[in-house]
Amino acid sequence: MLADIAENAYAAGAYAGVGVILMILSFGILDLLTPGKLRSQLWTERNRNAGILVGSNMLAVAVIVTAAIVASEGRLLEGLTYTAVYSAIGLIVMAVTFLVIDLLTPGNLGELLVHPETHPAVWVQGVAHIGVSIIVAASIL
Template sequence: MLTDIVRNGYAAAAYGATGMILMLLSFAVIDALTPGNLRHLLWADRNRNAGILVGSNAFAVAIIVAAAIVASEGRLVEGLTYTVVYTIIGVAIMTITFFIIDLFTPGKLGELVVHPESHPAVWVHGVVHIGIALIVAVSIL
């Protein structure tokens, strides 16, 4: 029993640290895609649009990480590899989708994210992030 707790605790810490790093990476990608300082928009300006996009992106990364854990079937190195590879694929697809949505809709999506008034397009894009994550997650399972 103690051996299982130690092994499972180690795996939880490894997945948690990997997931946290991948969420920070996805935050950096969103920050690069949007004008201004995303941290300032969220914590100082309390910008809802930025919060919706960042929150949906973090949730999307968590979905992919969870699917990778399930797909690894207890094999830690394989699961961590799945986690990194599939999350990078998911973030890349989310980034491409950001550009595609921006291309085919009026205005600039990045500017909508930093605008102080709520905009429904940000909600739509947030749902797209979660949808992409579900697609990537199911492809793992």
């Protein structure tokens, strides 16, 4: 029993570590896609649009990581590999989705993100990111 607890704790720590790294990477990608400093938009300017988009991306990464854990069926190395590969796919597709929605809609999505008033387009983008993560997660399972 103690051996199982130790093994499971190790796996939980490994997945949590990889998940946090992927969330940081996700934040960095969003920061590159949007004008200004995203960190400042969130914590200094308390911008709701930035919060909606960053929050949806964090949830999207968590959905993919969770699916990778379930798909690994207790095989840690396989699960961590699934997590890295499928999360990379998810992050790339989410970035492409951001660019496509920005291209196909009026205005500049990045500019809307830094606007002080909440904009519906940011909600659409956030839900698109969650949708992408569900599709990627389903492909693993």
